[in-house]
Amino acid sequence: MSDNQVKLNEGLSRYEILVDGQVAGFAAFRENVDGVRDFNHTVVQPEYRGQGLSTPLIQEALDATRTEGKKIIPTCSAVEHFLGKNENYRDLVAQ
Known part of the structure; x- marks a missing residue:
């Protein structure tokens, strides 16, 4: 079982999902001056695809963003897709 x-x-402006200590994927963002994070790219490395890693990656990235009191722009299609399936995160989208 993997951990x-x-x-x-912070240095790369992204949330990373680590599997057994190795970076398996990331959700990158650009921090706008008004406290809005533009989530613009999500990647799961080929060898880790099909393991359901994008959902916990995006969920935890959005949870952390909410905790920081920030809003998001879902430029990335994976983040947009996640929001379509999870109504309780739609309040994070900047108007």
Whole structure:
């Protein structure tokens, strides 16, 4: 059984999901001056695809963003798709 963890990598402006300590994927964002995060790219490395990692990655990235009191722009199609399936996160979208 693998050990998954989502962490903020501030230097690269992205949340990373680690599987057994290895970066398996990330949700990158651009921080706008008004406190809005533009989530613009989500990647799960080929060798980790099909393991359901994008959902916990995006969920934890959005939870952390909410905790920080920030809003989002879902430029990335994966984040937009997640929002379509999870109504309780739609309040995070900047108007």
